[in-house]
Amino acid sequence: MNKEQSQIQVQTFIKETQKRSESRQQQISHLREDAVIRLQLLGVKEKEAVGLVQAVLAHRSSIADLNELVQAAYQLSIDKGKEKLEEKxxxxxxxxxxxxxxxxxxxxxxxxxxxxxxxxxxxxxxxxTG
Known part of the structure; x- marks a missing residue:
């Protein structure tokens, strides 16, 4: 009986963990989309905005605040722009x-x-001439 309860608790725990993981992935996906939209409003092209958001999330995966993500991505965009100007x-x-x-x-x-x-x-x- 204890063994069955233990298995049920483990299965329940696994399901809850999977739900949390899916929820977190949806939250990150929504966060990415919103950040890209805000960066576009700031004048960043869509492809560049997607790349910037991915770079920021890869570097700092713990970001959960939209404003913080947008600020970090926009700062990265500005830094890349300065590098391009220096090259040219x-x-x-x-x-x-x-x-x-x-x-x-x-x-x-x-x-x-x-x-x-x-x-x-x-x-x-x-x-x-004359």
Whole structure:
């Protein structure tokens, strides 16, 4: 009799654990969907938002608060954006850079047009030849 009760208690415990697990999975799924929607409202593309939410949940699986998840994912998005900008940074002092030519001309009190013309960037193709 005790053995049967013990088996029934174990089966009941297993069923309750499975229900809690399913409930937790549904809760996480709902949390992901809501976080993606909020990130989209903040201007993040859907595919990127899904990836960000998954990355945050993989790193910090204990997050259960929607606001905390959205904040962490948005911060990650901002950090990735900064990294992309740093990668695309324009090299300084490139030969023939119009901005540099105009700055040097401004220091010599020349107009931008005159500075570019002296640097050979502007040609007069229609000069009078006669």
């Amino acid at each position: 940074e324009i090299p300084k002092d490139v030969e023939g850079d119009l901005r540099v030519i105009v700055k040097v001309g401004a220091k010599e009190d020349l107009s931008a047009y005159e500075a570019l013309k002296r640097a050979g960037m502007i040609r007069n193709d229609f000069e009078c």
